[in-house]
Amino acid sequence: MSRLLCIDDEEVLHAFQQGDRNAYELIYDKYWAILYRHARKMLQNDEEAKDVVQEVFVMFWLKAQDTSIHVPLAAFLYTATRNKILDQIKHSKVKAKYMTSLKNEMENQVQPPDTLVRQRDLAYQIELEIKALPAKMREIFELSRKEYRTHKEISEYLNISDKTVKKQISNALHILKAKLGPLLIFFLLLSTTW
Structure with missing residues (x-):
C-alpha cells in the first residue's frame, strides 16, 4: 500500500x-x-x-x-x-x-358502495366452479389454495406423488381459467376470502 x-x-x-x-x-x-x-x-x-x-x-x-x-x-x-x-x-x-x-x-380511498357485493358475487361464482371440479382434483386444489399446504404436504396427506399433486392443481387452474376468464382466475389466486 x-x-x-x-x-x-x-x-x-x-x-x-x-x-x-x-x-x-x-x-x-x-x-x-x-x-x-x-x-x-x-x-x-x-x-x-x-x-x-x-x-x-x-x-x-x-x-x-x-x-x-x-x-x-x-x-x-x-x-x-x-x-x-x-x-x-x-x-x-x-x-x-x-x-x-x-x-x-x-x-x-373510498370504495364504491357495491364493491363488497361484487366481491361476494365473484367469490360465490368461484366457489361454484371449484365445487364442479372432479372430486379428487377439487380436494387437492382446496388443500393447496384454501389450507395453503405445499405439494409435498398434500402428497403425504393423500399418499400420492408430488407429480400427481402438481398435475391436478395445474388441471384445476386450467379448467377454472377457461370457465372464469383471466381476471377472475387472478382474483382466485390472490383472494383469501373464499
Missing part, C-alpha cells in the same frame, strides 16, 4: 486518460478502500457503501477523456463519492415520501 501512496496522481491520471488500463487499476487500488470507508461512515451500510464506490469508479472509467477530471485525484474522487451519496440519500427520501403518500391515499 505504501508504494501506491507514492504514485504521482498527475502522471497516473495522464496515463489513464491515454488508455493505460494499468493506470486505472493503480488508481482503483489506491483509492477504493479510502472511498469505501468514507461512504460506509456516511451511509452506515456496507453494501450501499460498496455500491456507491463502485458507481464512482464506473463513472471515472467512463469519463476517462473528460477534462473535468483533475488532480488531486483524492479530492476529485472524494467529491464524486460525496455527491453520489447525497443523490442516493435524496432519492431514498423522495422514494419514502412517495410510498408514504401512496399508502395514505390507498388507506383513505
Whole structure:
C-alpha cells in the first residue's frame, strides 16, 4: 500500500486518460478502500457503501477523456463519492415520501358502495366452479389454495406423488381459467376470502 501512496496522481491520471488500463487499476487500488470507508461512515451500510464506490469508479472509467477530471485525484474522487451519496440519500427520501403518500391515499380511498357485493358475487361464482371440479382434483386444489399446504404436504396427506399433486392443481387452474376468464382466475389466486 505504501508504494501506491507514492504514485504521482498527475502522471497516473495522464496515463489513464491515454488508455493505460494499468493506470486505472493503480488508481482503483489506491483509492477504493479510502472511498469505501468514507461512504460506509456516511451511509452506515456496507453494501450501499460498496455500491456507491463502485458507481464512482464506473463513472471515472467512463469519463476517462473528460477534462473535468483533475488532480488531486483524492479530492476529485472524494467529491464524486460525496455527491453520489447525497443523490442516493435524496432519492431514498423522495422514494419514502412517495410510498408514504401512496399508502395514505390507498388507506383513505373510498370504495364504491357495491364493491363488497361484487366481491361476494365473484367469490360465490368461484366457489361454484371449484365445487364442479372432479372430486379428487377439487380436494387437492382446496388443500393447496384454501389450507395453503405445499405439494409435498398434500402428497403425504393423500399418499400420492408430488407429480400427481402438481398435475391436478395445474388441471384445476386450467379448467377454472377457461370457465372464469383471466381476471377472475387472478382474483382466485390472490383472494383469501373464499
